[in-house]
Amino acid sequence: MRVLFAGTPAVAVPSLDRIVQAGFDVVGVLTRPDAPVGRKRVVTPSPVASRALELGLPVVRAARITPEVTARLEELAPDVAAIVAYGGLVPPAALAVPAHGWINLHFSLLPAWRGAAPVQHAVIHGDDVMGASTFLLEEGLDTGPVYGTLAMTPRPEATSGELLDELAESGSELLVQTLSGIAAGRLSPRPQDGPPSLAPKLTLEDGRLEWTQPAVALHRRARGVTPEPGAWTLLDGQRFKLEPPRLRPDARGLAPGELSWDGRALLVGTGTHALELVRVQPAGKKMMAAADWVRGSGGVEGKVLG
Template sequence: MRVVFAGTPTVAVPSLDSLIAAGFEIVAVLTRPDAPIGRKRVLTPSPVAARAAELGIDIIHAARVDEAVTAKIATAKPDVAAIVAYGGLIPRAALDVPPHGWINLHFSLLPAWRGAAPVQRAVMAGDDVTGAVTFLLEEGLDTGPVFGTLTEGVGPEDTAGALLERLSHSGAVLLAQTLSAVEAGRAAAQLQVGDVSLAPKLTIDDGRLDWKQPALAIGRRARGVTPEPGAWTTMDGQRVKLEPVRLRPGDTDLQPGAVFLDGKSVLVGTGSHAVELTRIQPSGKKMMAAADWARGMATLESVVFE
């Protein structure tokens, strides 16, 4: 079966590899254009583009699927299109090109967490279980009927990045299985059932920790925004980046945002009990162990995260 694969970030690469290993003919890859990376803003191909180039697959670079891009997809004569985190909407004209439509691998248990950041929102909400589904892409936001589902537990220390990494590999297998079922004529998509929740793309503001919230909520938010856009707070008006915190239920006497060095542990007060900092990146410095940062401070008595 001839497949157009659409995807952009690292989490989409296992799906591309899985489809190739399963014997599908990838006739073209649709991915977003090269983007500036790093301090020097060097134009860099997307991870999917880089992998496609290694494999000698034709690449269609496009920030949006317009009439010209749709024509390129049609020229490839795909039987089906597979899409994993491409990062753009697929209009009706393009959806109609492959006879078997576009099959999307989405990292949530739809209809929960429809949108661009399903894993991040699941972690932030404290979900115990999430997963991935394959579904037939429609013009609506992740509304199409579902072909296949897998579940994945959310561990107490899982960051969004770690959870997404696991789902990218198990989901890649699910996507290949779904396309195989489509090719064999035995795929049966079922309408989505259940409560709908939305997972809009995260912004930098989503990473700001509110120390007046309970420790559990702060911990979930910090894990949910790791690695991107990252957790942060402010100190003396300067932004300070943080890696995920650990809960310390026995420590309750610190005011929200107050910082205290307890032996080798750096504690911060919250709306309930304290949390322990793991690593911190003060403004203009590199990420470092929280204890090393604390020992480098003249005093922590006046340090308050805002």
């Protein structure tokens, strides 16, 4: 079966690799254009483009699928398109190009968490079960019928970035199984069942920690926004970034945002019990161990976050 692959970030690369390894005829790769990366803003191919070039596959770069891009996809004549985090809408004309449609690998158990940041929202909301789905792409936002799913129980301390990496690997196998089932004519999608929830792209403000909230909610949010957009608060009016803290239900008595150093751990008060800050990044500095920051700052007496 002739497959067009569409994807852009690193989490899409395992799926491209797995499709090639499974022996499918990958006729082309659609990805977003090269973009500036890092502090020096060096124009760099997307992770998917880089991998496709290593594999010797034709690459089509497009920020959006215009009629000209659609015509190029028609020339590739795919039987099916596999799409993983491409980062753009697929218009009706392009949806109609492959006979078997576009099969999207989405990192949630649909209809839960339709949108750009499903894993992040699942972590923030404390979902006990997460997963991935393959579904037939249509014009609605992640509304198409589902071919297959996989489920996992997230580790209590895992960040959204770590869980997304895990799902990228296991989801690549689900995608290949779906494509194989379609090629054999033995797999049909079923309508999504249940109330949907939405997972819009996170903004910088989503990473702000409000210390009046319960410790568990803050712990989830910090893990959910790591690595992007990152957890942060304010200290002396400047942004103070931090890596996910540890739950400290044994430590109480601190006001929300109040810092305390006991010689071994840096604690911060919340709406319930304390959290332990492990690594922090003051304004203008690099991320460092919380203990190093305390020693370098001359102590935390009287300091309040938020």
